[in-house]
Amino acid sequence: MNQPMTIRAIIFDLDGVLTDTAWYHYRAWKALADELAVPFTEQDNEQLKGVDRLNSLRWIAHKGGLVLSAAEEERLMAQKNAHYLELIQHMSPADLYPGVQPLFAAIKAKGWKIGLASASKNAAFVLDRLGIAADFDYVADANQVKNSKPDPEVFLLAAAGLGVVPAHCIGVEDAVAGIEAICAAGMRPVGIGEPALLAQASLVVPQIAALSIAQLQALA
Numbered sequence: 001m002n003q004p005m006t007i008r009a010i011i012f013d014l015d016g017v018l019t020d021t022a023w024y025h026y027r028a029w030k031a032l033a034d035e036l037a038v039p040f041t042e043q044d045n046e047q048l049k050g051v052d053r054l055n056s057l058r059w060i061a062h063k064g065g066l067v068l069s070a071a072e073e074e075r076l077m078a079q080k081n082a083h084y085l086e087l088i089q090h091m092s093p094a095d096l097y098p099g100v101q102p103l104f105a106a107i108k109a110k111g112w113k114i115g116l117a118s119a120s121k122n123a124a125f126v127l128d129r130l131g132i133a134a135d136f137d138y139v140a141d142a143n144q145v146k147n148s149k150p151d152p153e154v155f156l157l158a159a160a161g162l163g164v165v166p167a168h169c170i171g172v173e174d175a176v177a178g179i180e181a182i183c184a185a186g187m188r189p190v191g192i193g194e195p196a197l198l199a200q201a202s203l204v205v206p207q208i209a210a211l212s213i214a215q216l217q218a219l220a
């Protein structure tokens with residue numbers, strides 16, 4: 001049974017929670033894996049959700065039994081990122097998942113803060129494209145942290161930036177590594193996706209449109 005909590009902030013992951021960039025990351029990694037002749041499926045990609053660029057590449061290389069030099073890692077990461085940026089270049093506010101705007105409005109009406117905790121170095125670009133950058137009281141992303149999810153660093157940084165202690169935060173994530181990071185940060189975890197995959201979460205909904213302010217409040 002969860003301990004009672006006072007909710008003061010909701011900290012969201014970006015890719016796969018607020019928009020469908022998880023699919024574009026997958027397509028860009030898949031193209032690279034194909035080129036390297038490493039078998040890579042959507043199921044494999046579940047393990048890479050929430051994992052930063054370098055550790056994702058290393059996971060794929062390891063799966064293929066490849067040993068990459070630092071220079072090869074740099075080149076392959078740049079190639080994947082260029083492909084990813086090409087895939088997302090036409091993103092617009094129309095790519096924001098349904099339900100995000102009303103949920104943000106309801107969170108603000110409660111007086112709760114809104115934070116971002118993303119493993120992506122492209123987070124600011126995507127927020128800008130979606131037209132939601134100004135909705136966040138604090139944005140923490142991969143440019144500011146050393147340790148990738150499942151390490152809690154990015155969630156702890158977001159909470160500190162919001163001026164809210166972790167025990168008063170709810171984290172919202174679509175990734176196994178992300179839910180682990182939220183738990184390790186001492187926050188209440190909400191999963192977006194498959195309950196079987198995100199078993200550590202206090203609540204799992206299939207997509208953000210299904211997440212209501214009443215469900216968040218009920219976690220308190």
Ligand code: BG6
Pocket residue numbers: 014015022025026048049050051052053056081118119120121122123142175
């Ligand atoms: C995470 C995604 O948000 O960011 C991962 O879930 C992605 O799939 C990671 O690899 C790193 O993103 P970027 O944009 O810095 O390469």
Ligand code: MG
Pocket residue numbers: 013014015016017022049050173174175178
């Ligand atoms: Mg995600």
